[in-house]
Amino acid sequence: MIFPYLGQAIRNLFTKPATEKFPLxxxxxxxxxxxxRIAYDPSVCVNCGMCQKVCAPQAISRDIHPLPNGDQEITLTFDLTSCTFCGTCADFCARHAIHLTEDYMIVGTKPEDFLVSGTFTKKKPPAPKFTPEQIAAMKAAAEAKKKAAAEKAAAETK
Amino acid sequence: MFQKWIDKSMRKSPWIYHINAGSCNGCDIELVSVLTPRYDAERFGFHLTGTPRQADIVVVSGPITMQSVDRLIRTLAQVPEPKCVVSLGSCPRSGNVFKGSFAIAGPLEKYTHVDVSVGGCTPKPEAIVAGLAKAAEILEEKRREMRKHGGMAPSPAVAAAVEHEERAEFGTGDATAVRQGAEQEADA
Structure with missing residues (x-):
């Protein structure tokens, strides 16, 4: 055949163009x-700070704001202009609070367009039932009781 | 008489000039792929030009290294108004993983106003096309604004352009100061 690609050329005349239609x-x-784009779910986050530790470009910032009743308001902010999209934060997140979504349209004119953040409130841990002194006293009392019982048992066997 | 015709032609041919300010080449490859038949930005008139003097949109990639910052400022000063600066990838806006390095003079906002940013490391070609389309819109707006001011750029842009030129001419701009500061630190 003289024109080996003629068939292909003719077929291409009737096929759709390979160009993607986007943005039309x-x-x-x-x-x-x-x-x-990073998706962050603050409802399951436990504020361990692991994501911040493993982030190479330091794209994650944490803001801890104490509330008057002893709780803490914790805000994690992911700066997508610093992010390398390596996914290490998501891998290290023990509670799976961070996901890297398949949304790649990260286009904007303002710095706020590139921030992903979430806020949650960390409850103040409940106060313990007994103070350490009380616990020590209770322990001592239990010890004394045991000792007395042992002595009594020893006296009876004699 | 020809104004309408010129406007239409200008709208349909926003030329791109690409500055590599120390990029790792990832973003540069993606930008070139935008001009290939698969994504074909040339159907909207985006054309990669070789000189900043013919450019409308300046695409900057890379974390602005110490070596490139003087050249970046000089090149940006040569782009005629109205111009639109697009930052490509994470690096120009923040320095990415090179943040805090002694060899980095970024971010890009220190030297010019960034109109559109395309995030990602690297951005997908579709995202770059979207960013360029947005840049073309902003360019159109700037051109209209300029016409209102009698062919002059609105004051902040003029001030910025003059400043850039001064920096480039006398070498007294931020870049030199930053570099001197870094040298002093190194000496101490």
């Missing part, structure tokens, strides 16, 4: 497991 049409979905 909707943007195509990313590949599965694509690491895009």
């Amino acid at each position: 049409a909707e943007a195509p979905a990313a590949q599965p497991h694509y690491r895009g």
Whole structure:
């Protein structure tokens, strides 16, 4: 055959163009497991700070704001302009509070467009039932009781 | 008489100039892929030009290294108004993983006004196309604004441009100061 690609060329005349229609049409979905915009769920976060520790570009900032009743209001902010989208924070999150979604359209004109943040309130731990002194006294009393019982038992066997 | 015709032509051909300010090449590759047949930004008139003097949109990638900052300022000063600055990827806005390095003079906001930022490391080509489309819109707005002021850029932009030129001419701008500061620190 003189023109080996003639068939292909003619077929291409009747096929759709390979160009993506975006932005005239909707943007195509990313590949599965694509690491895009961070989603943070503050309702399951326990404020362990692991994500902040493992973040290489220091994109995560934590703001701890004490409330008058002893609770703490904790805000985690993810700065997507600093983020490398490595996913280490999500991997290290013991409670799976951080996910990297498949949304890759991170386009904006203001710095606020690139912030992902969440706030939750950390309850003050309940006060213990007994003070350490009381516990020590109770322990001593139990010890004395045991000793007395042992002595009594020893006297009876004699 | 030809104004309408010129306006339409300008709207349909926003030319891009790309500055690599110490990028790792990831964003540069993605920007080039935007111009390939698959994403084909040229159907909207985006054309990669070789000189800043013909550019409308300046795309900056990389964390603005000490070596590139003087050249970046000089190049930005050569872009005629109205211009639109697009930062590509995480690096120009924050320094990314190079944040705090002695070799980094960023972020880009220190030297120019950034109109559109495309986040990601690296951004997907679709995101870059969206960013460029937004930049073209902003450019159009700026051009209209400029016409209202009789062909002059609105005052802050003019001030910024003059400042940039001064910096480039006399080398007394931020970049030199930053570099001198870094050198002094190194000496001490």
